[in-house]
Amino acid sequence: MSEKAGSNIGHSEFQKCCQKVIGQLTPETLDKLNESKDEETRVRLLYEAVTKIEITPDKDRGKSYELALEGKNVGNSFFAKKEHQKALKTYNMAIVLCPQDTNESRELLTILISNRSATYFELKEYKKVLNDIDYLIEVGNYPQHLQYKVWLRKAKSYDALGNERLSSDAFNQAVESLKHSKLDEEAMEAKLKEIDTARKTKVNKVDKHGLELVPSSSPEIFVGAKEYIAAHPKVAFEQDAYQGRFAIAAEDIEAGTVIVEENPHCSVVDSEHALNNCQYCFVSVEQPIACPMCAHVVFCSTICERLANKGFHRVECPVLEVITKKPHTFSV
Numbered sequence: 001m002s003e004k005a006g007s008n009i010g011h012s013e014f015q016k017c018c019q020k021v022i023g024q025l026t027p028e029t030l031d032k033l034n035e036s037k038d039e040e041t042r043v044r045l046l047y048e049a050v051t052k053i054e055i056t057p058d059k060d061r062g063k064s065y066e067l068a069l070e071g072k073n074v075g076n077s078f079f080a081k082k083e084h085q086k087a088l089k090t091y092n093m094a095i096v097l098c099p100q101d102t103n104e105s106r107e108l109l110t111i112l113i114s115n116r117s118a119t120y121f122e123l124k125e126y127k128k129v130l131n132d133i134d135y136l137i138e139v140g141n142y143p144q145h146l147q148y149k150v151w152l153r154k155a156k157s158y159d160a161l162g163n164e165r166l167s168s169d170a171f172n173q174a175v176e177s178l179k180h181s182k183l184d185e186e187a188m189e190a191k192l193k194e195i196d197t198a199r200k201t202k203v204n205k206v207d208k209h210g211l212e213l214v215p216s217s218s219p220e221i222f223v224g225a226k227e228y229i230a231a232h233p234k235v236a237f238e239q240d241a242y243q244g245r246f247a248i249a250a251e252d253i254e255a256g257t258v259i260v261e262e263n264p265h266c267s268v269v270d271s272e273h274a275l276n277n278c279q280y281c282f283v284s285v286e287q288p289i290a291c292p293m294c295a296h297v298v299f300c301s302t303i304c305e306r307l308a309n310k311g312f313h314r315v316e317c318p319v320l321e322v323i324t325k326k327p328h329t330f331s332v
């Protein structure tokens with residue numbers, strides 16, 4: 001299948017908006033625009049016409065229940081064949097595409113997240129298993145009759161990570177959740193036995209290194225000088241009539257030393273990276289968290305998702321397809 005999600009607004013939509021704005025200008029305003037020397041004058045001249053332009057983006061914002069459902073089936077077949085990387089890629093795509101506006105769509109989303117966590121479990125990436133279980137609990141709507149599976153996976157992951165207390169709690173929850181399962185008496189007996197064996201076996205222990213929650217070597221923290229806080233203390237500034245203002249090394253500086261570090265005044269994830277980097281904090285994302293409303297961005301965590309959707313992304317989300325060159329889409 002090589003279908004694309006989302007409407008094909010394409011890169012010309014922004015151009016069309018610009019042409020509409022120019023089309024509304026009177027000859028006098030156009031003359032003034034051509035003669036204007038500064039940005040402020042130009043913005044003032046165009047502002048009224050710009051505010052009259054109606055932007056009508058795709059109401060689905062790239063989301064598609066059908067494609068997400070297809071992604072689930074394709075992902076499940078990769079999972080069954082133990083093609084775990086392909087399964088992950090497909091589940092990631094389906095999670096981002098899955099709408100979240102109905103109980104039915106949120107249920108599909110939680111199943112996709114659960115299936116992704118099962119894939120991470122097979123790959124022994126237990127922290128990612130736990131991340132996904134937290135994510136699906138936050139979304140809600142995970143079918144109650146399947147919850148014992150998630151609790152069992154959670155228990156085994158905590159066990160592998162060496163957290164006996166949380167593992168034991170999750171095993172108890174797995175047993176408790178079995179009463180909501182649709183298993184017949186025989187299957188229920190077998191499942192109880194499986195839980196009991198898993199509790200006693202304590203397999204899959206990961207090595208100590210895998211237990212570290214933070215990297216042991218934290219990156220060096222840059223400390224600037226008193227006067228120029230963005231510059232290393234060994235950097236000095238001078239000025240002369242020939243060179244103007246320039247920086248020099250006041251002392252020997254070891255090769256590889258960071259000499260200037262400054263936070264950007266503003267920053268944005270470009271459209272090419274919108275599905276690979278967190279829209280809020282920019283880190284590279286392996287286990288994407290979806291925007292509940294659009295399929296054009298990803299987040300590294302539900303915290304970043306919430307912060308973005310309380311702020312800038314709430315405004316950008318409905319018009320992202322119009323302001324970027326092309327709609328961000330996944331191919332299944």
Ligand SMILES: [Zn+2]
Pocket residue numbers: 278279280281282283299300301304
């Ligand atoms: Zn982030």
Ligand SMILES: [Zn+2]
Pocket residue numbers: 291292293294295296297313317
């Ligand atoms: Zn969005």
